[in-house]
Amino acid sequence: xxxxxxxxxxxxxxxxxxxxxxxxxxxxxxxxxxxxxxxxxxxxxxxxxxxxxxxxxxxxxxxxxxxxxxxxxxxxxxxxxxxxxxxxxxxxxxxxxxxxxxxxxxxxxxxxxxxxxxxxxxxxxxxxxxxxxxxxxxxxxxxxxxxxxxxxxxxxxxxxxxxxxxxxxxxxxxxxxxxxxxxxxxxxxxxxxxxxxxxxxxxxxxxxxxxxxxxxxxxxxxxxxxxxxxxxxxxxxxxxxxxxxxxxxxxxxxxxxxxxxxxxxxxxxxxxxxxxxxxxxxxxxxxxxxxxxxxxxxxxxxxxxxxxxxxxxxxxxxxxxxxxxxxxxxxxxxxxxxxxxxxxxxxxxxxxxxxx
Amino acid sequence: xxxxxxxxxxxxxxxxxxxxxxxxxxxxxxxxxxxxxxxxxxxxxxxxxxxxxxxxxxxxxxxxxxxxxxxxxxxxxxxxxxxxxxxxxxxxxxxxxxxxxxxxxxxxxxxxxxxxxxxxxxxxxxxxxxxxxxxxxxxxxxxxxxxxxxxxxxxxxxxxxxxxxxxxxxxxxxxxxxxxxxxxxxxxxxxxxxxxxxxxxxxxxxxxxxxxxxxxxxxxxxxxxxxxxxxxxxxxxxxxxxxxx
Numbered sequence: 001x002x003x004x005x006x007x008x009x010x011x012x013x014x015x016x017x018x019x020x021x022x023x024x025x026x027x028x029x030x031x032x033x034x035x036x037x038x039x040x041x042x043x044x045x046x047x048x049x050x051x052x053x054x055x056x057x058x059x060x061x062x063x064x065x066x067x068x069x070x071x072x073x074x075x076x077x078x079x080x081x082x083x084x085x086x087x088x089x090x091x092x093x094x095x096x097x098x099x100x101x102x103x104x105x106x107x108x109x110x111x112x113x114x115x116x117x118x119x120x121x122x123x124x125x126x127x128x129x130x131x132x133x134x135x136x137x138x139x140x141x142x143x144x145x146x147x148x149x150x151x152x153x154x155x156x157x158x159x160x161x162x163x164x165x166x167x168x169x170x171x172x173x174x175x176x177x178x179x180x181x182x183x184x185x186x187x188x189x190x191x192x193x194x195x196x197x198x199x200x201x202x203x204x205x206x207x208x209x210x211x212x213x214x215x216x217x218x219x220x221x222x223x224x225x226x227x228x229x230x231x232x233x234x235x236x237x238x239x240x241x242x243x244x245x246x247x248x249x250x251x252x253x254x255x256x257x258x259x260x261x262x263x264x265x266x267x268x269x270x271x272x273x274x275x276x277x278x279x280x281x282x283x284x285x286x287x288x289x290x291x292x293x294x295x296x297x298x299x300x301x302x303x304x305x306x307x308x309x310x311x312x313x314x315x316x317x318x319x320x321x322x323x324x325x326x327x328x329x330x331x332x333x334x335x336x337x338x339x340x341x342x343x344x345x346x347x348x349x350x351x352x353x354x355x356x
Numbered sequence: 357x358x359x360x361x362x363x364x365x366x367x368x369x370x371x372x373x374x375x376x377x378x379x380x381x382x383x384x385x386x387x388x389x390x391x392x393x394x395x396x397x398x399x400x401x402x403x404x405x406x407x408x409x410x411x412x413x414x415x416x417x418x419x420x421x422x423x424x425x426x427x428x429x430x431x432x433x434x435x436x437x438x439x440x441x442x443x444x445x446x447x448x449x450x451x452x453x454x455x456x457x458x459x460x461x462x463x464x465x466x467x468x469x470x471x472x473x474x475x476x477x478x479x480x481x482x483x484x485x486x487x488x489x490x491x492x493x494x495x496x497x498x499x500x501x502x503x504x505x506x507x508x509x510x511x512x513x514x515x516x517x518x519x520x521x522x523x524x525x526x527x528x529x530x531x532x533x534x535x536x537x538x539x540x541x542x543x544x545x546x547x548x549x550x551x552x553x554x555x556x557x558x559x560x561x562x563x564x565x566x567x568x569x570x571x572x573x574x575x576x577x578x579x580x581x582x583x584x585x586x587x588x589x590x591x592x593x594x595x596x597x598x599x600x601x
Binding site: 023041052055059060063066069072088092160198201202206209211 | 398421
């Protein structure tokens with residue numbers, strides 16, 4: 001499949017996962033990601049692989065846990081309220097060091113919220129989300145093509161570091177159709193899954209667990225996990241920069257918000273405003289150094305999100321007081337227009353009195 | 357020459373357990389391990405430990421094992437069996453795990469007819485957390501959260517999960533046994549072996565063996581009294597026998 005095909009994000013990510021060697025998909029319907037299980041229900045049996053509609057997101061994530069424990073490539077998908085239900089299982093996956101991919105096609109919250117696009121789950125995704133001291137890798141594509149390219153990467157990262165990986169999309173990315181190409185890029189060299197439960201056939205027993213009652217063992221387990229997280233932070237940060245060098249204003253945005261920002265930045269440039277943008281593709285690990293470096297020459301940072309301001313906290317930590325950081329966002333399903341972001345950029349050129 | 361006539365099952369490790377004196381878990385572990393040995397399936401068996409007193413079951417069973425979140429074993433088993441149909445998957449769950457927090461998971465795994473074997477330990481109490489009420493706690497039974505005894509008008513009636521599960525077309529074999537007498541223990545072994553054999557033969561559905569099991573510590577009884585209580589009280593609420601299949 002090297003030709004360009006017009007597909008919606010949800011179906012495209014499903015096909016990309018299948019091409020990446022997905023063995024099993026477990027999921028429960030929730031809008032706006034229903035095309036994922038629907039597509040999987042048709043395609044997975046065609047490939048002789050497993051599709052199962054679970055009775056709840058609690059069950060989905062634990063089915064994922066079971067298949068992952070036997071060494072299979074496995075994923076689930078859901079949207080915000082369903083991802084909240086999965087947090088118990090994600091914490092157990094992290095504790096038991098099991099690889100799995102979880103796609104969150106975010107919608108408005110809190111509570112049942114609505115079914116409109118949102119980026120309100122940034123904190124939940126980048127801070128672990130469930131109980132305990134852990135992180136999950138978070139990939140945040142901003143186009144259907146990038147969503148497609150994220151899937152094999154997500155599985156490889158999960159297998160390489162033995163960790164759950166989140167793909168953070170939103171209602172627009174899931175629903176909108178764009179042309180995509182399914183590239184079969186060479187895969188990473190991955191470690192053997194010699195820890196997997198396959199039956200102790202002529203070998204010692206394997207155990208997958210997250211409980212150790214002996215004093216000091218869980219403490220050491222935490223330090224071991226942190227060492228893996230340090231490795232991930234060292235090797236796996238992805239971000240895109242555009243016309244940052246001469247910029248006086250740098251807009252930071254991810255996912256679908258970055259698409260809107262790109263339009264606004266291009267228009268602002270046409271008006272002669274020196275503005276660029278930084279787009280984190282991995283939300284954790286966060287491109288802290290890249291943003292910090294960009295803050296060396298005095299610039300104003302504007303963070304644009306489909307939330308009341310979540311990633312802006314990481315941007316502030318990255319900028320570390322070197323420059324002002326301003327936020328603009330809309331929440332609960334509200335989507336900023338290019339014109340609204342452009343207006344915000346224009347206001348910032350009248351600094352400093354307009355900087356809040 | 358001396359002939360060896362009896363030994364520890366290979367599927368069980370040679371180590372002491374943490375279980376209390378008079379507890380039934382050790383017996384249940386042994387019956388499962390004997391079954392695994394006799395069927396020659398150690399190399400293709402994956403066990404699932406619950407949250408509860410048996411959370412450390414993988415320290416005693418010498419087969420591949422996973423420890424999972426409270427009550428989720430049937431969902432984990434589903435994920436394993438669907439992706440590994442040639443493996444023998446069993447979950448080992450207590451009454452808090454299976455009949456309280458995991459009610460949804462066991463009902464739907466049974467409902468889908470997952471080809472797994474469930475060993476359900478019913479001791480009418482939450483053991484690991486210190487003797488609180490379980491869904492299977494019988495009426496008037498005193499626990500740390502029913503200090504005046506379980507009162508149907510306040511805490512409901514003991515939940516007969518096995519009877520409930522017989523209604524689902526996805527279950528093929530359900531039997532309730534008890535571990536309080538040698539003859540009953542022999543019968544429990546037969547039931548466990550039958551449940552594993554069904555899975556081995558790809559029988560289309562879920563099999564479950566409920567084992568009534570003594571918990572003298574949290575029944576606040578001597579082991580002897582506990583066995584009498586099972587004979588006189590517990591088996592009246594949870595009658596023994598093959599319920600389905």
